[in-house]
Amino acid sequence: MAATIKDVARACGVHVSTVSRTFSAPHLVNPATRSRVLAAADDLGYRPNRAARALTTGRTFNMGLIVADIANPFFPPLIKAAQAQARGRDYHVFVADTDEDPRVEEELIRTFTKQVDGVLLCSPRLSNKMIERLAEDVPFVVINRRIKGMPAVLMNVAQGAKLALEHLAGLGHRRIALVSGPIGSWTSNEMQGVAAETPGLDLIFFGPNQPTEAGGLSVAPEVAACGATAVLAYNDLVALGLIEGLAAMEIGVPDQISVIGFDDILPGRLNRPKLTTVAMPAVQAGRMAVDLLLQSGGEGATVTLDTALIVRESTGRAQK
Amino acid sequence: MAATIKDVARACGVHVSTVSRTFSAPHLVNPATRSRVLAAADDLGYRPNRAARALTTGRTFNMGLIVADIANPFFPPLIKAAQAQARGRDYHVFVADTDEDPRVEEELIRTFTKQVDGVLLCSPRLSNKMIERLAEDVPFVVINRRIKGMPAVLMNVAQGAKLALEHLAGLGHRRIALVSGPIGSWTSNEMQGVAAETPGLDLIFFGPNQPTEAGGLSVAPEVAACGATAVLAYNDLVALGLIEGLAAMEIGVPDQISVIGFDDILPGRLNRPKLTTVAMPAVQAGRMAVDLLLQSGGEGATVTLDTALIVRESTGRAQK
DNA sequence: CCCGTTGTAGCAACCGGTTGCACAAACCTT
DNA sequence: AAGGTTTGTGCAACCGGTTGCTACAACGGG
Numbered sequence: 001m002a003a004t005i006k007d008v009a010r011a012c013g014v015h016v017s018t019v020s021r022t023f024s025a026p027h028l029v030n031p032a033t034r035s036r037v038l039a040a041a042d043d044l045g046y047r048p049n050r051a052a053r054a055l056t057t058g059r060t061f062n063m064g065l066i067v068a069d070i071a072n073p074f075f076p077p078l079i080k081a082a083q084a085q086a087r088g089r090d091y092h093v094f095v096a097d098t099d100e101d102p103r104v105e106e107e108l109i110r111t112f113t114k115q116v117d118g119v120l121l122c123s124p125r126l127s128n129k130m131i132e133r134l135a136e137d138v139p140f141v142v143i144n145r146r147i148k149g150m151p152a153v154l155m156n157v158a159q160g161a162k163l164a165l166e167h168l169a170g171l172g173h174r175r176i177a178l179v180s181g182p183i184g185s186w187t188s189n190e191m192q193g194v195a196a197e198t199p200g201l202d203l204i205f206f207g208p209n210q211p212t213e214a215g216g217l218s219v220a221p222e223v224a225a226c227g228a229t230a231v232l233a234y235n236d237l238v239a240l241g242l243i244e245g246l247a248a249m250e251i252g253v254p255d256q257i258s259v260i261g262f263d264d265i266l267p268g269r270l271n272r273p274k275l276t277t278v279a280m281p282a283v284q285a286g287r288m289a290v291d292l293l294l295q296s297g298g299e300g301a302t303v304t305l306d307t308a309l310i311v312r313e314s315t316g317r318a319q320k
Numbered sequence: 321m322a323a324t325i326k327d328v329a330r331a332c333g334v335h336v337s338t339v340s341r342t343f344s345a346p347h348l349v350n351p352a353t354r355s356r357v358l359a360a361a362d363d364l365g366y367r368p369n370r371a372a373r374a375l376t377t378g379r380t381f382n383m384g385l386i387v388a389d390i391a392n393p394f395f396p397p398l399i400k401a402a403q404a405q406a407r408g409r410d411y412h413v414f415v416a417d418t419d420e421d422p423r424v425e426e427e428l429i430r431t432f433t434k435q436v437d438g439v440l441l442c443s444p445r446l447s448n449k450m451i452e453r454l455a456e457d458v459p460f461v462v463i464n465r466r467i468k469g470m471p472a473v474l475m476n477v478a479q480g481a482k483l484a485l486e487h488l489a490g491l492g493h494r495r496i497a498l499v500s501g502p503i504g505s506w507t508s509n510e511m512q513g514v515a516a517e518t519p520g521l522d523l524i525f526f527g528p529n530q531p532t533e534a535g536g537l538s539v540a541p542e543v544a545a546c547g548a549t550a551v552l553a554y555n556d557l558v559a560l561g562l563i564e565g566l567a568a569m570e571i572g573v574p575d576q577i578s579v580i581g582f583d584d585i586l587p588g589r590l591n592r593p594k595l596t597t598v599a600m601p602a603v604q605a606g607r608m609a610v611d612l613l614l615q616s617g618g619e620g621a622t623v624t625l626d627t628a629l630i631v632r633e634s635t636g637r638a639q640k
Numbered sequence: 641c642c643c644g645t646t647g648t649a650g651c652a653a654c655c656g657g658t659t660g661c662a663c664a665a666a667c668c669t670t
Numbered sequence: 671a672a673g674g675t676t677t678g679t680g681c682a683a684c685c686g687g688t689t690g691c692t693a694c695a696a697c698g699g700g
Contacts, residue, residue: 137365
């Protein structure tokens, strides 16, 4: 059994409250007593039980981070950035993955409640209403979603999509396929919104799709058949799957169809052709989300981070 | 404020112990009372506080999973498998990443202690001695490391390395570079052990290295200069970095040098040339680790999973 | 020398639950 | 109808800490 505060108190003939104060308010205890307590604690290998402490103080010094799919290379850099930032603030981050399933997401949030001081909700698939309800029990910072009155870190997807469409238009593309993501994705909606508002384009929507290579792979035939000369994909994974699917049909990228992704993940850079993409500021977002959670007592500050178009090899001039 | 058990008790004129039993031992409470309690609880949006419950029961129904680098594509499938398996057992998995830093690893374990029922320690970088000491405070299952008396899930790296070396020998390679991983990696030691015992080979060791693309990239010049015709890399990420580095020096793979990795991650399959690799059973390992943690009360059952050589395009006949 | 500070440590209530035990009412026996 | 079981609920201690209040001693000032 691990030593408790009582064991330490007994070991050096002092009341538990004195031991407690030795750790949480050292200036209130006599230096001589303090060192006796510390010696005894060290001797017994005592560590304060964080769960018990949280019960009275209401603070755990951990935060939860929920992502839709940890296997998507977009998330790890964000996760690592959040962890590093939190560590600098004496916090720890517990990560969990929802498998893109809103029910799992809800359950994870409920589990985190009272075990963390707040939750970073990254690319949630739950409805706004549900998120608002759950926010009564635990503070949130939402990443990649706008919910009124709730602190959020947004990436300027609309701007990125605009740049991407302008790039394609500049290359002479008019008929463009929009391969969207899963239901409930704010990012997907933003993209569609911008695209729909852009004049002079002939858009074909495909969706919803899984936000993975498999998702891209499986829409490839439809995209090929629709007569579009360019594709704006929900993310890089979908774009890569799409390129793979097109290759299997002997359709060359960018010679016959141009493809743009979102995120700027590593496999996109290694791919042949190298993927043209809209870079998302994942690292900054992870950091900002942590700061926002610690600063705001739940007030709705919103940070919007810029995106950037990175032109590589998967886009080219439209065919006649 | 979230409703507590007291609020529910007051709301339906019953003692808190009755409310408690309604949730944790329903058969002990009268159906009529039970439904009154449930109604009140539902009305107030009451959820038992898991941290408080853990304090008395000693069980949290979560487990921790600590990995060395979440950005390494090897880990996410393992993580997801563990999460899925745990979910089926009514458990939740909290993931954390150590950034390959033993000090962070230790701190994370300490943080997890008492907040989880056990920890899955994947590819730890801590010393055996330290792990054994920490095991007094929280049950472990170790993945990719053998520590006496401690439950472990091992992947048969030795066998995989043997297959890889035989494959290379069969292609006529004699002078082989071994690009190892970080200090403290059991996997790395296993590989070196097997290689050193294999007769008829001329081995050159390079290490320690970061287990990432950057690590592979930075040893590329030395490897190129050492006269080896083939390389066994610590993992696929290192292998990919190495290939990239060699390409930058205009050294073709597999024409001039053959490269084998370990893990079988997705980017290796997408790479040109497609990577020859030793596939590691990450998904099985994640599942097994969860089961081992829940079964063994800390007893040292060890599971060893087989690996398999997957020959793709990054290996070829040795040059004369 | 008395009194008001100040510093130090103990007491006890509390956080939100769980659980062994006691006890009364309702149910079965015979 | 008396006596023995069940069944259902309350009581209170407990898990491992924290914290407001109190008590007491030593100290400094007037």
